[in-house]
Amino acid sequence: MRAAREASAAKAAERAEERSPKLRVVSGRGSRRRWSSAGPDDRDPQPFGRVVSRVSMDRGWSSRLTDATVLGRWPQLVGPDVADHCTPISLRDGELTLQAESTAWATQLRTLQRQLLTRLSAAVGPDVVRRIRVVAPSGPSWRHGPRHVRGRGPRDTYG
Numbered sequence: 001m002r003a004a005r006e007a008s009a010a011k012a013a014e015r016a017e018e019r020s021p022k023l024r025v026v027s028g029r030g031s032r033r034r035w036s037s038a039g040p041d042d043r044d045p046q047p048f049g050r051v052v053s054r055v056s057m058d059r060g061w062s063s064r065l066t067d068a069t070v071l072g073r074w075p076q077l078v079g080p081d082v083a084d085h086c087t088p089i090s091l092r093d094g095e096l097t098l099q100a101e102s103t104a105w106a107t108q109l110r111t112l113q114r115q116l117l118t119r120l121s122a123a124v125g126p127d128v129v130r131r132i133r134v135v136a137p138s139g140p141s142w143r144h145g146p147r148h149v150r151g152r153g154p155r156d157t158y159g
Contacts, residue, residue, distance in 0.1 A: 066128050067091045070120065077123050078116060082109070086134075094130035096120075099137065106136040 056062050070091055075083035085105045089097040100106035109116075113132050120129045 066124055070096065070124055070129060073123075077120060082112070082116070089135070091129065094127065095133055096129045096131070097133045097135060099135045101137065103136050106134050109134045 056065055070077065071088050074088050085101040086098045086109055089099050091097070098109060100109055109132075113134075116132060117129060121127075
């Protein structure tokens, strides 16, 4: 009886050893060791979306990607009617800036602000867009860039 138990224990140990990954020495330039197994491994091919999400999380890009999602998918997020009459300009610190096509649409967007926030939070996630600032269309400007020097401006060059 004891011999049968020992034989059974030896077979169980052999099966466990077969299931566990084995260390394999690869000969070549330098010997290095690699794990070899039939199970999934980090070296296996991965779906592209999974790799991109892992890299974005590791490098801290996930907030920028969600911001880009809002700006890139604007017509799908808010619908074609609203998207035809306004353009998203920027999304910084949870504040989405929209430029309306006309002053009437600027007023309409201000009244639709709650519904737009609800749609955006459902589609992209909460706290991505916390505020919406609507900017009315403006006339042509000679200013280019965020800084300005006081003076007569471009009229000085017209002789």
